[in-house]
Amino acid sequence: QVQLQESGPGLAKPSQTLSLTCTVSGGSISSGGYYWSWIRQHPGKGLEWIGYIYYSGSTYYNPSLKSRVTISVDTSKNQFSLKLSSVTAADTAVYYCARVGDSYDHFDFWGQGTLVTVSS
């Protein structure tokens, strides 16, 4: 069974860059066939898709965040990462990593999520 685990600082300062990593176990990112995604949830609110990456490094981002987002992959560590620049309090959220299912239209495995608070 595939498992995902987010890691990274729980606090980011305004105007700085938020950085998170997702470690995948129970399956290899480099085997292909799946996209790997970041999703966030503002406190008490709904879900917002941030972007996804393939093992080859090809990416697609939510246009609303595209100018500030970079998702990268490290197949040697079976990890993928999120960087969100110029953060504000509006970026305070629980950040989830997830696998895009094999029909490429849904998320079948999720990490437990990690809360990132943006505050000085």
Added chain:
Amino acid sequence: EIVLTQSPGTLSLSPGERATLSCRASQSVSRSYLAWYQQKPGQAPRLLIYGASSRATGIPDRFSGSGSGTDFTLTISRLEPEDFAVYYCQQYGSSLFTFGPGTKVDIK
């Protein structure tokens, strides 16, 4: 971008009752790329239904999905105590994923 609307916002029901949740899209959802998730407090969402009507692995058959185009429904045939949660629909189209605002199913 396709916008999803879910109704009702809150559904108050008793265990054993039938729950019917609606998800409406602002444009037709291509190839029925519509999924449903369940989320409990402090937990990640769990995939229930994908492709509008296919149950995910391990999901009980009391959960069923239907619909096409712009109108989709999640039905829980008989509510179990563990089913009280928030339910989100999600669509995929034009390389974008969007989620609905959620329906909370709480105990009456």
